[in-house]
Amino acid sequence: MSDLLVILVPVFPLIAVLVNGLLGHRYAADLAGRIAVGSVGLSFLCAITVFLGVLSDPTPREVIAYSWIFGGDLHVNFGLLIDPLTAVMLMVVTGVGFLIHVYSVGYMHGEDGFTRFFVYMNLFMVSMLLLVMGNNFLVLFIGWEGVGLCSYLLIGYYFNKVSAAKAATKAFVVNRIGDAGFLLAIFFVFVNFKTLDYLKVFERANQLSIETVTAITLCLLVGAIGKSAQIPLYTWLPDAMEGPTPVSALIHAATMVTAGVYMVVRTHVLFDMAPVSMATVGIIGGLTALLAATIGLVQNDIKRVLAYSTVSQLGYMFLACGVGAYSAAIFHLVTHAFFKALLFLSAGAVIHSLEGEQDIRKMGGLSKKIPITYTVFLIGTLAIAGIPPLAGFWSKDEIMAHAFLQHHYVLYLFAAIGAFLTSFYMFRLTYLTFYGQSRVDPKVERHIHESPQVMTRPLMILAGLSVLGGFLGVPPEHGWFQGFLESVATPVGVVPHDVSMGTLFGLMVVAISIALGGWGLAHYMYAINPTMAENWSKRYAGAYRIILNKYYVDELYDAIFVEPCKRLGRIWDWIDRHMIDRFIRGIGHGTDISAAGVTWAEKHVIYGGLNVMGYANHLAARSWRKLQTGAVNHYAAVIVIGLFLLTHFLFVWFTGTSLL
């Protein structure tokens, strides 16, 4: 594995960005699509080679491209780091990214701005790759804000829609709040370590006091919360569904939103030292997993259900980090990337075949009409619900087992309830979309069609991965995956626990029963007794409305942050116009009085000189004079000569001698 190969991974998509961005208007959109997909494919091939290299030699290696920012005691390289964690992320980002790019060619076919779409997507790949490959906090930060920018651009892809434009701004701003926290963490790190390189920082981490490490990790956590849509900064993600569906799959499910999890695992050496931060991570994760799942129960937009499901699943990953189960967090990140990308893309195929309809109340009975889409969607549902032996079961079970075995019973309870709800809302979604009577608009119904192969092929591959992906981590705790990540994801200072196979088996049985329970309830409510859901929503109308409106969190934020800010801006503007200016003029006023004397002198003494100047001017510059409205000339002369006099005056005053 040569350095060049490592550098090429992000460079291929970058070349595509430049070529399509600068020259894209010169050739057909088809070619732009091919360039975009091809670049990600090449990047994927490089990533595979890099991955194989790590497989044979897992010691971390740094590739320094050049010195980026330096001066004084600061020296930041534009450098990349390759270790098992990066290798796993590389495979997910380029692999799933490649499939989604292929799918997008079909999905976005014929859209205005097809080339623009792929420029943004490729730019996203570059940023995301820098994020996971950086060898220091600052390169990570380029990627970190870069993916935020691409997310902004892609959410606002249909920019003439007001809701899309608003969602884009919201996503960027909320992410920026997290980014600000992350920046503070970087400053803390630099002040304490005088370097930003991961390896050096982690090596010296144990020299710090617990308070400092806690401060650093809490700031990092703010960043992670913003990017990974955790409480209290999750509100941007559901709105982000305004973007085209492949974007939701790539950015808002499989890759970008997992950046927070990646970052926590990457810096786990610091988190391990700060129990307070660890507890916070776990609690935020557990609460988010539960809260988002409850909102997902009642949403009617197919993409929004999946969005809340993503928030909830990210909560599981945070929960795993909070209990020190880093490899389980990354394991779930990987399987989630498979099945959530699958779910989003097949939801996209549904939307595609229904000519843009996203409301599940206007779907139903689609299983026969679009069988391939139906099958892969069902596989995705089974995987996320935790039905063995599909991928989601193994990774979620591992997280829950860790929570239980580390005696975090409350978190375990959160996770268990969340798992039940997940299973319920996903099967609800499946039943409402694919079973029962068709509620599709008759005009649309005639045109329902299966998606083209360029879309279904990636779906099948993702479905295969969702079925088999979980076996990477089997048997639990001792699978290949855990072994591969051992060097980078083993918590510091935690004694490995010995547990009997019996306990593990028991926990598995519980997990399976929970998943089946959720499925059963959904089956009963939406397949056997379809009126029941409606009755319930009427009987508990108050609670239903609160959940349907997402607990009014958006409204709350508006009332306590957005509106006061605007009001303050308006009031300050008024003060700025009316009061500060007057204050400054007050200072000037004192000078005015003393200046009055000077002005008198100027008027009477200098006028002689001015007249001479004016005459010279008159002779020399008729055209210049035309535009002058009389006084201008004099003003200029007064300024210049007045200054000269002032200077002279001061000299006489201070030195007692005269210049003239």
Place this chain on the structure above:
Amino acid sequence: MLEELQFGFPILSILLWLPLLGALWLWTQRDADLIKKSALGIAILELGLAVFLLLRFIPESAAMQFSEQLNWMPALGISYHLAVDGISVLFVGLSAFITVLIMLYSWDAVQENIKPYCMSILVLETTIMGIFVSIDLILFFVFWELMLVPSYFMIKLWGVGEEKEYAALKYVLYTLLGSVFMLVGFALLSLNYYEVTNTYSFDFLALLQVPVPVEDQILIFWLIFMGLAFKAPVFPFHTWLPDALVQGPIGMSVVLAGVKLGTYGFLRFTFPLLPEASTHATVVATVMGLGLAAIVWGALIAIMQPDFRRLLVFSSISHLGFVVLGLFALNFQGLQGSLLQMINLGFTTAGLFFFAGFLYDRLGHTLVENCGGLAAKMPVLATFFLIIGMASIGLPGTNGFIGEFLILLGAFQAHWVYGVVAVSGVIFAAIYFLWYYERAMFGPIGEKVPQVLKDLTQRESIIAVSLCVMIFWIGLYPSPFLRMVNGSVQAVVDRLDRGSLVSVERDRTLLSHALTHEPGGKD
């Protein structure tokens, strides 16, 4: 800082007087087209010279380079003394760069009185160059004041607002008010020199060698501060800025927002000459307070501005708050970041003013409520607008990030509270820019938007592309720029750390060493 290097020919004098001579030559011409072409030609020639200067500049050095000195008023120790070092050299390049862009912009945008307009711009360039290359306090002051003359005409004669005459006068009077204090400060410095050596001097390098008593330093600091604060402008001395920038022509707004004269003065004169006052706890706390206030104040007001030009004014005030914060962090990263950020703002804030001009030329206003959906009509304009806007709000990979990051890092090192408060400005910046962008560029096409809108013209595209090149160059590979400034920044930091007394001793020893060891140096 005391070491001086000469150059084969007086390149700084040529840089300084070329635009003025060009302006005088334009005076004799009549053909409007020829005038435009020659004005642009002169500006490009000047830029070429500036680039040559940058290429020949020795990086990582604190020496005063390309030095020239002629007697002017020897009895008072006033001389025509020009030189650049790492603090000032980039400003020379920036000013020349911006002038070329202004000429390009004005090609179509300015229709009336094109001859005096071009002359004013060129004269303005000379005065600005003068400010950056003078290291004699009086020479500096003369250019500092002379700059007001072309600026006054620019705002008054080519302004676009209703109250342009008021704005022009206000700008001149406010700046004059500040500079009176500054001149007294300079005079006191010279007097102090007289007390020690029995001769007068206004030469920066000479003054550096005579320490000023600490109690006098504080007084002189505040006197000079007033001059710099009004010009910069530092909050709360900024109230002339909205008038001047909104009423004045775009060309003038670009200069006033893009060329950071006031904050340059701190780095050039205040810190080296008055290190004890600059590091005095009360002084630092006060100025840092003003910087923080400017960041939050400017940003929050900017959010609520419906007019893009006014929004830019307050964003500019907020950005200047960052610069002040970095300067008075008084550590390497802070100074380096502030210096770089002053240059950056010449590409980002000034760039956004160009875009305000592009919009103004097409729509006749920059009010958000009359825009909407412009991205659909002018995709190229919208794209460049977004790139420059992103640089302005400090997106990593652009120049704005490098500056802002270093400033914040410096401020954080001075005290973590500074860093925490200032970082809020980063969030607000995203809000004010993106909210405006969303309402103006995105959404359905507004009712009051004209049916036919031209996308960027070729000349406008040249402006946009050259700005973007600089934005990404500094953002991704800032190494050449950092190397140019690092030596001088280190020298200022050393002086601040050691104080003037120790510095004077040390500098003298170093200088005498340098002189005796230099082949051909005077013995």
